[in-house]
Amino acid sequence: MTERINPASVPSRTLYTGDTMPAIGMGTFGSDRYTPEQISEAVAGAIEAGYRLFDCAACYGNEAQIGEVFDAAFRKGTVKREELFITTKVWNDMHGRGNVLLSCARSLRDLRLDYADLFFVHWPFPNYHAPGCDGDSRNPDSRPFRTEEFMETWRQCERLVDMGLARTIGMSNMTIPKLEAVLPLCRIKPAAIEMELHPCFQQPELFKYCVERGIQPIGFCPIGSPSRPERDRTPEDIADTQVPELVEIARAHQVHPAVICLKWAVQRGQIPIPFSVRKEQYLSNLRSVTEDPLSTQEMEIIKGLDRNNRLIKGQVFLWPGARGWEDLWDLDGTITK
Numbered sequence: 001m002t003e004r005i006n007p008a009s010v011p012s013r014t015l016y017t018g019d020t021m022p023a024i025g026m027g028t029f030g031s032d033r034y035t036p037e038q039i040s041e042a043v044a045g046a047i048e049a050g051y052r053l054f055d056c057a058a059c060y061g062n063e064a065q066i067g068e069v070f071d072a073a074f075r076k077g078t079v080k081r082e083e084l085f086i087t088t089k090v091w092n093d094m095h096g097r098g099n100v101l102l103s104c105a106r107s108l109r110d111l112r113l114d115y116a117d118l119f120f121v122h123w124p125f126p127n128y129h130a131p132g133c134d135g136d137s138r139n140p141d142s143r144p145f146r147t148e149e150f151m152e153t154w155r156q157c158e159r160l161v162d163m164g165l166a167r168t169i170g171m172s173n174m175t176i177p178k179l180e181a182v183l184p185l186c187r188i189k190p191a192a193i194e195m196e197l198h199p200c201f202q203q204p205e206l207f208k209y210c211v212e213r214g215i216q217p218i219g220f221c222p223i224g225s226p227s228r229p230e231r232d233r234t235p236e237d238i239a240d241t242q243v244p245e246l247v248e249i250a251r252a253h254q255v256h257p258a259v260i261c262l263k264w265a266v267q268r269g270q271i272p273i274p275f276s277v278r279k280e281q282y283l284s285n286l287r288s289v290t291e292d293p294l295s296t297q298e299m300e301i302i303k304g305l306d307r308n309n310r311l312i313k314g315q316v317f318l319w320p321g322a323r324g325w326e327d328l329w330d331l332d333g334t335i336t337k
Contacts, residue, residue, distance in 0.1 A: 003283055005050035007083070009290040013271060015191040016214040017168050019117065021085040023266045024289050025053025026282060027220060027275035029060050032132060034277055036062035042277040044069045047079055049283055055194075055218075055273040056111065057089040057122060058103055061131060063110035071112040086113060089122035089172065090153070092317075096126070100156035104165050118192060119157060119166035123173050124150050127317040135315055142319040144327070147181045158188045170194065170218075173314070176209050177330040183213070192216040197270050198224045199246060199261055200238045202306040211269065221311055222265050222272030223258040238309045245305060249298050259288040264302045267294055 011023035026046050030039050039062050043054060047069070056063055070086070073079050088111065094103040104119060126149070127142035160166040171179075172194035183189065193210050195203060197219030210217050224240030240246065241257035250257040258274075258281075265272040266289045276282045294302075313325035322328075 003049065005283070005286050005290060007050045007052050010050070010052070010286065011266060011289060013216055015168060015216055016189070017191050019168055019191070021117065021216075021271065022051075022053040023271055024262065024286060025055055025085070025271065025273045026051050026285075027055045027273040028062060028066060029057065029220075030275055030277065031061045036065040038277050040065035040069045042279075042282065044073070045279055046282050046286075047073050047084075049279075050286055051282070052079070052083055053085045053087075053271070053273070055087050055220075056107070057091070057120075058094070058107050059089070059091040059122065059131065063088065063107055067110045067112040081113070085117045086111065087118040087120060087170075088116050089120040090157075091128075092123050092126050093128040095121075095149070095153040097152060097156060100153055101159065101165075104160050108165065115164060116160075116166045118168045118170055119160055120170045120172045120192075120194060121150070121153055121157060123314070123317065124171065124178055125317065126153075127319065129316040133316055137316050138318060138320075140320060142317060144319055144322075145178055145330075147185075150178075150182055151185050154182065154186060158186075161188055168192070174206075175330045176206055179209065189213075190215055192218050192271075194218045194220055194273075196221050196310060196312050197265065197272070198222055198240050198311075199264060199302050199305045200224065200240045200243065200307045200309040201311065202303070204306065207270070217270040219265055219270040219272045222274050223261040224311065234313070236309075237311055238307055240305075243305055245301050249294070249301065253292055253294075255288070255292075256284070259284060260294070260302075262288045263292075263294050264299065267299060 012020045013023050014020050028039055043066050088107040090100050090103040125145045128139055129137055157169040168191035170190045170192040174193055193215055198221055207217050246257050246260055250260045262272050274285045314328045315325040
C-alpha cells in the first residue's frame with residue numbers, strides 16, 4: 001500500500017482570485033527521459049500519496065495518458081475533481097486567435113476535464129521547436145517578443161475564463177520588461193507566473209515584482225533540474241544540491257539536499273513543482289513541506305547562495321540575428337513593443 005500524506009497537512013496559497021492551490025505540486029515534464037506511461041503511472045501514485053497539484057502542458061506529450069489516470073481516480077473515488085488543482089499550457093505553435101481555444105479544448109479532452117484550474121501561456125513568443133531537438137536547433141521563423149502579438153494570445157486566454165474553460169490564467173518564462181509592457185493591457189491579470197526558481201537562481205527582482213502585484217510565483221526546476229534535457233546543459237552550470245552550505249543544512253536535517261531546496265521554496269513563498277517518477281522521491285518531496293521547517297538562519301544562508309545561474313536558457317527559441325540566449329531574457333535592456 002502506498003504511504004499517504006494527508007493533503008490537509010500541505011500548506012496552500014490563495015490567489016488574488018480567491019482560488020486556493022497547494023504550496024507544492026508535481027511537474028509532468030519528463031518526455032526527454034521517460035515515456036508517457038511512466039509519467040502517468042507516477043501521477044497515479046502521487047494522487048494516492050496525497051498530491052493535489054499537477055502541472056501539465058500540451059507539449060509534454062503525455063496529457064492523454066495522464067487524463068486516463070485522472071478519470072480513473074475520479075471514478076474510483078480516490079479524489080474528487082474539485083480537490084485537484086490542474087494546470088495546462090498553450091504551446092508556442094498555438095498562439096493567436098482561434099488557436100488558443102483549440103489548444104485548451106484539446107488539453108481538456110486529453111486530460112478528461114471540463115475546465116483547467118490554471119491555463120498558462122507557456123512561452124511569451126510563438127517560436128516553435130520540434131520535441132527532443134538538440135540545443136543548436138533554430139527555427140528560421142522564430143522572432144523576438146512583440147507586445148501586441150503576445151496580447152492577442154492573452155486576450156484569447158481571457159476568453160477561456162469568460163467561457164468557464166479556465167478558472168484562472170497565467171504566464172510563464174516572463175521578464176520584468178515584458179510584464180511592464182503587457183500588464184497594463186490585461187483585462188484579466190495573471191494569477192500566477194511560472195519561472196525558473198532554485199537556490200542558485202532565485203530571481204529576486206522578478207520574484208518581488210510578482211509578489212508586490214499579487215501574482216503567485218510558481219517555480220520550475222526547484223532542485224536545479226538534475227535530469228533536464230542535454231540541450232539545456234552548459235559547462236558553467238552549478239548543481240544546487242552539491243553546494244557545500246546546502247549540503248551542510250541537509251546533513252543537519254538528515255535529509256537529501258533536494259528536500260532542503262523544496263523546504264526553502266515553500267517557506268520563501270513560491271510554489272515548487274518538482275518532478276520524479278520514483279515513488280520514494282515524490283513521497284519525500286511532498287513530505288518535506290509538512291514537517292521540520294528550516295530556521296530563519298538557514299533561510300538566510302540559502303538566500304546567500306544565489307549565483308544567477310539560469311539552467312533553462314531557451315536557446316532553441318532564438319531568432320535569426322539574435323546574439324545569444326541572453327536576448328530571450330531582455331538582458332540587453334531592449335524590448336520590442
